Amino acid sequence: MFANQYISSEIFSLKKSDNAETALMFMSDWMVKELPVVDNLKVLGFVNELSLLENPDKKVDELMLLDIAHYCIPEHYHVYEIWQRMCQYRLTSLAVINADGLYKGVISVQDIALQSFSNSAIMQEGSFIVLEISAIQYSVAEIARICESNDAKIIHLMVETLKDEANTLRVSIKLNKQFLSHVIASLDRFGYKIVFTNSALDPNQNMDDRFQWLVKYLNT
16 A cells, blocks of 8 residues: 555656657556656656657756656655645656655556555445535444444445535445445435435346436436
8 A cells, every 4th residue: 555565567767868759658658647767766857748749859858847846755655645646736657766765666647546446445345325414414433333233334435525515525435235225224314315326225126226326316
């Protein structure tokens, strides 16, 4: 779950002597929009696709961005921090450095997506429920208690802020059971607004129930 675990074995840094055409070819092959320029394990700067396209005859050391603080992360960065950095600055790659500031490798958004999700509870068997609840009423402990009282455990949870006047949260919970009729009934009894589930309420009516939940979700 830490940066040094996500370093790509295929993507490597650019050299100062590389030209724009070469850098663009690498970016295309690796599906990234920026790459570090490294010399003697020191990250000298970053180049991005736009500057390379605008200056196809120049070398990368002429096009480097020197203010690279947000392009580099320490090797102990957690995956949550990595995703935050990539989203905040709209990056497709980051350079990983050690405690001495020495270059360790590159993390790409594609690699971290594949690795972090393939190894997460999202891939485990089970079904999910989507709730809508005001922020002031939101309690993971309460939701978990209701689920566990029905012999279901939360194995993954996502929270989205809808940014409406009521300060509503949309909470997606993945549970370790396929059929969640008892969980859904309990959540409904406790006043939770359920807007979608991929679980069938009855194993024999899977597609009908899922279609009804989809319609309900689209109408919210």
